[in-house]
Amino acid sequence: MKIRILLATxxxxxxxxxxxxxxxxxxxxxxxxxxxxxxxxxxxxKNLTSYVGGPENVTVSDGAxxxxxxxxxxxxxxxxxxxxxxxKTGSINxxxxxxxxxxxxxxxxxxxxxxxKYTNGKGEFIADVKMPVTGGETTEGRAAIFTLxxxxxxxxxxxxxxxxxxxxxxxxxxxxxxxxxxxxxxxDSAKYYVxx
Numbered sequence: 001m002k003i004r005i006l007l008a009t010x011x012x013x014x015x016x017x018x019x020x021x022x023x024x025x026x027x028x029x030x031x032x033x034x035x036x037x038x039x040x041x042x043x044x045x046k047n048l049t050s051y052v053g054g055p056e057n058v059t060v061s062d063g064a065x066x067x068x069x070x071x072x073x074x075x076x077x078x079x080x081x082x083x084x085x086x087x088k089t090g091s092i093n094x095x096x097x098x099x100x101x102x103x104x105x106x107x108x109x110x111x112x113x114x115x116x117k118y119t120n121g122k123g124e125f126i127a128d129v130k131m132p133v134t135g136g137e138t139t140e141g142r143a144a145i146f147t148l149x150x151x152x153x154x155x156x157x158x159x160x161x162x163x164x165x166x167x168x169x170x171x172x173x174x175x176x177x178x179x180x181x182x183x184x185x186x187x188d189s190a191k192y193y194v195x196x
Contacts, residue, residue, distance in 0.1 A: 038078035040094045040114060042167075042190035045181075046072050048109065052102035062112065064096025074098050076114055081194050085160055088121040092194045106134035109177065116148070116192055123148030125167055125190070129176040137178070145173035146187065161193035 043049070049058055055071035063077035076094035083090035097112035108131060115126040125146035132138040149166035167187045174183040181187070 036078070036081050036194065036196055038081065038092055038094070038192065038194035040076040040078075040092075040116070040190060040192040041067065041073055042076065042114075042192075043073045043188045044098060044100070044111060045187040048100050052100045052105065057100070057102050059099040059101065060096065061099075062095060062097045064098055078194070079113075081196070083118065083160070083194055083196070085155070085196070088118050090118060092116045092192065094192075108132050109180075111145075113142075116190075117144070121150070123151075123165070124170075129173075131176060131178055131180075133178065139176045139178055141172075141176055143172040143176060144170055145176060146170060148190075159193055159195045161191075163191050164189045165191065 049055060049072045052058065055066060058066075058072070060066055060074060063079075064074050067073040067075055074096070076096040079093040079095045081090065081092045083092050093113070093115045095113055097110060099108055099110045101108045110128075110130040112128045112130075117124050117126055124144040125148055126142065126144045128142045129145055130138065130140045146167035147170055149168070151162050151165045153160055153162040155161075166189050169177070169181045169183050169185045169187065171183045174181060
């Protein structure tokens with residue numbers, strides 16, 4: 001019996017007979033694909049932050065945080081993407097909420113869960129917006145609130161980056177901002193990337 005085991009072991013080692021199927025399946029298992037990742041860094045509008053009294057009157061949550069040293073730039077966490085660099089089409093979704101508020105001014109501007117959406121290289125900035133006004137109405141909705149300036153971006157391996165992209169208020173953005181910011185007015189530039 002021992003002789004048979006030794007012979008079988010030697011035959012496997014020399015490649016004379018096949019190794020058990022389970023060993024083949026383990027050795028040929030595919031390596032997992034790289035997980036998509038990304039980040040959006042955007043201040044919104046720094047003069048709005050100044051108007052409400054500075055970063056201490058801006059609340060961040062749900063995946064957004066304030067960046068040092070000034071605390072008036074905000075990082076929005078990556079959520080998902082279907083962006084196709086070959087066609088320059090698709091969405092990059094981020095999560096987080098930023099709330100600009102000062103009790104003396106009687107309003108909030110809350111922007112959350114932004115999406116960068118490209119269609120054939122043309123970009124728009126979509127987000128949830130809520131703007132309650134003390135003694136007035138509350139506007140709320142998800143819409144393309146900004147158009148994005150053209151930016152070729154950069155490519156490094158599987159990382160696609162846009163280092164400075166202008167954001168311009170749309171007509172729907174004007175409505176949600178209750179005409180505080182007219183269509184065509186500029187907010188701060190955004191920078192973002194996605195790794196596929």
